[in-house]
Amino acid sequence: MNTASRRFLAPLIVLGVLGVVGTIGAVALPDVRVSQVRRTPRRQVQALLDAGRYDDAERMAREGGAALLATLGDVHRARGRLAAADSAYRAAAVPANPGRRVAEIGIAELLWRRGARDSAWKRADDMAAAYERDPSRWTSDDRTSAARAYLLLGADAKWVRSALATFDDAVAADSSNIDAMVRIGDLFLDKYNAPDARESYNAVLRRAPNNARALLGIARVLDFQDSANVGEAAQRALNANPAYADAFLFFARGHLEAESYDSATTYARKALNVDSTSVSAWAILGAGAWIRGDSNAFRAAKASAERLNAQPSEFYAELADAAVRNRRYADAVQLARQAVSLDTSSVRALAVLGTNLMRTGDINGGRSALERAFALDPYNIWQKNTLDLLDEMAKFRTIDRGRFRFVAPAAEAELIVTYLSPLLEEAFDTLSKRYAYTPPTPVRIELFRRHADFSVRTVGLAGLGALGVSFGTTLAMDAPSAREPGTFNYGSTSWHELAHTFTLGKSEHRVPRWFSEGLSVFEERRARAGWGANVSVDFLAAYKGGQVRKVSELNDGFVRPRYPQELGFSYITASLVCEMIYADRGASAFAAMLIGYRDGFDTPNVVRRVYGESMDAFDKRFDDWFRKRYASPLAVIEPGDGRGEPSGKFILEVLSARALLQTGRLDSARAALLRAQEMFPDYGGADGPAWYIAQIEADRGNLRGAIDQAMRITTRNETALEANDFEAQLRERLGDFAGAAAALERMLWIAPNDPATHARLADAATRAGDHTRAVRERRAIIAMGPADLLEARYQLARALAASGDVAAARREVLAIIERAPSFEKAQTLLLELRGRAPRSAPR
């Protein structure tokens, strides 16, 4: 909480018991604690408005006569009767009227809504100037009006500070001024200060527990913070005011984001039923129509917005936002450009434009728009973070190789590209064939060594849980160094993100999130054994417990997860749906579905086209398929709630085996582990039966048996660093250097920054006769900036010589001696090479 806000709390407590006397009529007031204090007629009307009792509010305002004309204007405005509101305000805006300043700011805000920015600004400026000349006789409501005037003047820090201080003064003058208190919360949230916003809303709720505006404010704070229970919080606001247009809009946006266009439309219409002049509601209707490709509905919504404001920048900004939420970044750019052309000072439109220009690869254009937005709104932490990151990225290295443009921290760019370039070329070829689609190139891939930077690049803030993101032909992801070794496979992640490039492109960015993610995980699995999220005990327990969503609701599992693990479970479910489709209909079904989405069909219709059945039937089909496929482990895992520790026979067997191991009873432990393994043969966790059995077998000298068990993990778990290391060691002991090299190669996708692994792989590859790989590994070590560069170059020279590339070996060894004439090993190698023909290795 900042100083300005803190200041008002003390007087609030004192003034709270000094409520102003005054009631009108026989209207039962809303059951809120603030009603215990006798309130002014205006406060009573405001309380009725906040409770959604618009008729009662209007009647009471009318009964108040001239003194409540401005308040009547507020009531009309809340109901979307802008002409009536304007009339009431203008009638009230006369010197003798006590509500004249409320009326004046009301007029100014209506002018603003209609697009008459200059007139609105002039009125706001006059009011702010008058307040600054002599605020002494301004009532609490007058001060609230002055604060609103400051906000009309702009987002500049000085106006925001003045507005906040004046709202504070308003509350200090009248602690029952709930409207000012809510506006303080709104202002904090608009300026990205969620903690202070929350505190402000809570202050309101302590006085008026059912205040719908404050309850919605809390929901917005939760949404801002990506917290759970956003929906429940918003529903509380609707319960408090069942005709609350802003709450309907909040739900509408949520549904739009969840790609539930029908629900979004329904809520937008509910908002319009209350306030038909809500440009936001028309924009959401328009967005839903635009996304569905319903041009008639879109034109109608646009015409309605234009009737309210001849230059409805907000309409296009809302559309642009909706386009972003639906991953249509190029469209978002066009829409945001349109919004900016209608209002060059629209921070929202400029921010959307800048962010999405960057997402579509136009970094300079993005920076320019973001700088303009930040100049207009210096509180915007997203823009600041992104601009700071762009400064940092200026030091990154860009490497163009093949069909890709890699942008990575200079220190590790070369190493990353050594591995990613061939992998992604392979992925590009594979996916092009599978989806019969070729994306435009180069595909830009950015890698960040700090996860927070990746997060800022993606959403403008730190804290994003994802490993990578695809904006189409621009990918961003954590560099391997951003994560603890053993927690992240950057090969599978890059393959996953590139798969999005194809599914987004093929569907013209209309594929729903669940299907795009499902295909990406499925493609990971097809790329390499063990890649991609796999079915875990937790997942099975949650599935059995009914905590995993049906296919028809799967998108919500991505957009609005109900518990922390649900997002991860949704990835697994989506990938399994794809696996089932592949088994049932083959890969061509994927392309057909993507084309269906491209053509504007929703999931039920796409399913109907491919399967010829309803969504309910498809839900059942998947459930049956899943329960059959995982019948064995499902039988030994108890239903879970998705949150707690799983239980069941499988877990008990593993725990029992561990206890036996600790007491040295290896035979009994092994038997228990084998029983557990039989229950869940596909379990690939690094803490499961296979790991322990592998250790037992290795201790007993049964290296082959140990390898078999290790492979149960390494072929099912993409981050099994330790198990791969173990398998490599076993294979090295057996002289199986090709096998060891394969295990070490897998390790490099998990932890590529350990020079020792590269050296081991180079050695194993050499012993296996794979000199090309050995040379690559020696080059990789050099790219890592080794502590002993000359020794590393000497090893490269040897590898080159072994590969038959004598010319390159000689060049390398001469370069070494040039720097270190006394390096005896290099001298010896030079003499060895002297007798060999200077030919290059076959390419």
Place this chain on the structure above:
Amino acid sequence: MRRLRAALGAVMCVWLAPYGSIAAQQTHVLIATGLGGEPQYSAAFMKAALALQETAKTKWSVAPASLIYLAEDPTKNPQINGKSTREEFTKAFLALAQRAAPGDLVLVFLLGHGSGEGSESRVNFPGPDPTAADFKAWVAGFAKQTVVFVNASSASGDFVKELAGTNRIIVTATRTALERNESVFANHFVQGFVSGEGDADKDGRTTVREAFDYAKREVAKAYESANKLLTEHAAISDTTLAAMVGFGGEAPSTDPRVISLIAERRDLEDQLNALKARKDAMDATEYERELERIATAIAEKTALIRAARGGK
């Protein structure tokens, strides 16, 4: 302190006596680790110290009597010669002073948690901590030897200005006494010698400058890879001397043929340096051809030297 000065005074008299002119330079090493405070620090200090001790023994051929390791708890390892108390330091310096001949090389390596400033800078050892002033007094007697004094402890920076002097190289893990965070310099500095990775020119001998540069570079990399701000900046007193003073390498030969071959190789190395100086002005192909000719000649000369020494 008065007793120590008296003892060192006696040693000085011994050093002033004439020595034979061809006596090979000997190396004397005193390693001391301080109080760890926590087991992991005690273990880390000892690990670094033992590695350095082993290298001194096996790679630098330091005589057992010239290799002393003092630690907080001598019972932890049989390689530890005594407890790192002020009294044991006195004895150790006295013992080395008695063995060291003019022209010899003396390495003092301290590792622990540092504190204090200026002449009161210290490393936390068991009992009263010896200060920078104490060490200054102890090394004062090695006027005819080259002293490499390494304080690889945190907050060690002020040792440079307190101990710097003629024929002395002072190395500290930090630039000032105010850099008090845990330091990783020691591990890398020791590693530079132990692994040979510090031997930048690959001549088989690691100079103090090479080890220092290596450690400084690796410390920076370690901080960078951990995404941490660098909070330690190693310092060195005399980089010119440090580039000449080194450890390891083959002992000088007295065989005239080997001496002659080495001189010829040195001549070739000079030719190589001259070639490198002309590189920018030369045609690339011509440069490479000449480089290969000289490099091959150097390699052949080395092979002859090795054969003359009886090697393969």
